[in-house]
Amino acid sequence: MHDQDGPNITADVSLLEGNVENLIARLSECRKENEMLRTELATLQSILRSCKLPGTGNSSASGAESEFTYAEKLRVKQKLVLILQKIEMELRSVRNL
Template sequence: MPERKGEDILAGIGTLEGNTRLLVNRLDAFRKENEALKSELASLQEVLRSMKLPGGTTPSHGGAVKEMTGTVPYAEKLQVKQKLVLILQKIEMELRNGHTL
């Protein structure tokens, strides 16, 4: 009987070690995903900050300044920017709280 109890304990320890390994692997994957999401959020924030809504100019990829084109009304542009800000704030809050998106 004591032999059986020892085998049960060893089996339990083996299961615990396996589960621990799985959890560590998942945690590592979540950390990598979190870093990627933080990087994407930073990129989106940079794009949002660089937007010039009054119909002025925006920096292009080459660093030169180019005129905005189109006939989108200022109020609509402002509304889009506000929605983007809200989306970015929600993403940032979820990242800080450790929730997945």
């Protein structure tokens, strides 16, 4: 009875090794993709931080009607931050799949 178990165990071990190799390959691909997505997210965050809204600079122009109020600037910045947070959450949910 033990003679028949040998080939089954060998086949099971081979199947397990194949599955482990496949998982390692997928993990490597996910890590590469994750790094690319982090780079893209960092770029978007950098763009957001460096974004100059109209009226945020030291302009000496007297055209106040074309400038945003402080509250408007704050709202725009908050909306942009929310967009980045949603992007980051989406990237995390895709990564967890």
